[in-house]
Amino acid sequence: MTAVLAPTALDRCRTSVLPAMADAVARLDPATRAAAEYHLGWTEADGSPRSGGAGKGVRPTLALLSAEAAGADSRVGVPGAVAVELVHNFSLLHDDVMDRDSERRHRTTVWALWGESAAILTGDALLALAAEVLLEAPSSHAAAATRELMTATRELVRGQVEDLSFETRTTVALEECLRMADGKTGALLAASSCIGAILAGAPEPVVAALRDSGRHLGAAFQLVDDLLGIWGSPAVTGKPVLSDLRARKKSLPVTYVLCRGGAEGEELAAWCAADRPAQGDSEDVLRDMAALIERAGGRHWASAEAEEQLRLADAALDRVCLPDGARAELADLARYLTRRES
Numbered sequence: 108m109t110a111v112l113a114p115t116a117l118d119r120c121r122t123s124v125l126p127a128m129a130d131a132v133a134r135l136d137p138a139t140r141a142a143a144e145y146h147l148g149w150t151e152a153d154g155s156p157r158s159g160g161a162g163k164g165v166r167p168t169l170a171l172l173s174a175e176a177a178g179a180d181s182r183v184g185v186p187g188a189v190a191v192e193l194v195h196n197f198s199l200l201h202d203d204v205m206d207r208d209s210e211r212r213h214r215t216t217v218w219a220l221w222g223e224s225a226a227i228l229t230g231d232a233l234l235a236l237a238a239e240v241l242l243e244a245p246s247s248h249a250a251a252a253t254r255e256l257m258t259a260t261r262e263l264v265r266g267q268v269e270d271l272s273f274e275t276r277t278t279v280a281l282e283e284c285l286r287m288a289d290g291k292t293g294a295l296l297a298a299s300s301c302i303g304a305i306l307a308g309a310p311e312p313v314v315a316a317l318r319d320s321g322r323h324l325g326a327a328f329q330l331v332d333d334l335l336g337i338w339g340s341p342a343v344t345g346k347p348v349l350s351d352l353r354a355r356k357k358s359l360p361v362t363y364v365l366c367r368g369g370a371e372g373e374e375l376a377a378w379c380a381a382d383r384p385a386q387g388d389s390e391d392v393l394r395d396m397a398a399l400i401e402r403a404g405g406r407h408w409a410s411a412e413a414e415e416q417l418r419l420a421d422a423a424l425d426r427v428c429l430p431d432g433a434r435a436e437l438a439d440l441a442r443y444l445t446r447r448e449s
Contacts, residue, residue, distance in 0.1 A: 266290025
């Protein structure tokens with residue numbers, strides 16, 4: 108995949124959403140607020156200000172663009188944008204604890220700095236804050252938008268539960284893995300892609316088309332994420348080299364090869380099932396497994412499937428008439444997400 112420049116919509120989103128995000132986080136108690144601001148990339152561990160921030164702002168950008176796609180001003184979507192970003196970061200804080208990740212984006216994670224309880228409670232606070240912000244939106248459709256986001260959060264949790272269960276199972280069907288990804292990644296991207304339109308009072312066909320597009324985009328996003336988890340550059344991704352293989356994660360390229368069978372599938376299955384050395388697998392072993400997955404077609408399948416999901420996301424938008432500007436920006440953002448390097 109060839110990387111493309113980040114769409115200008117991401118920069119517009121940061122300008123529009125960051126002040127509202129800061130206002131929301133300011134409601135938290137001092138200790139939780141300090142952990143949240145550090146996690147979001149606004150401060151250092153000692154509380155001193157830090158330039159930049161955490162993440163690309165994909166979900167809030169989708170929320171703003173969905174408001175514009177419904178013919179409204181992007182400001183209508185700001186409460187939804189704040190809410191989806193808070194939910195996203197709730198999930199990241201909890202993920203880091205569950206996955207025992209001590210670094211995220213080249214920085215020490217909250218649980219590694221202040222303990223598991225602090226990370227869990229900070230995530231819980233962000234989830235509650237998301238519902239609070241959304242219900243306060245100056246829109247007669249705030250309750251419907253909140254229902255959309257909470258349903259997506261339940262699906263996100265379902266996907267995370269399934270992902271954790273895969274770690275202790277010897278076999279996982281590819282369809283199960285795709286369903287897990289649909290919950291863990293697709294549900295929140297689907298909600299992000301239509302929440303601004305809901306706040307704007309868009310007709311149901313428009314909301315449904317945006318939601319379906321976001322769900323397909325979520326599938327493509329996860330496929331690319333899994334490719335980067337094996338073949339991405341640590342200097343760019345901020346994760347250890349061959350991170351998903353190091354954790355023996357049953358990501359989509361791995362599951363494809365395991366389900367495909369044959370000599371490569373059997374060798375990979377044996378490696379997944381073997382006791383892990385006390386010091387972990389050597390980098391040479393991990394590179395051998397990455398090469399095996401590539402030979403067996405896992406990398407090619409994941410890349411091709413990501414492109415197909417991108418096509419389906421675009422086709423979903425074609426079901427309805429959207430303003431040209433918002434339609435073009437949604438397409439640009441989708442292409443960027445499926446050709447990113449981190």
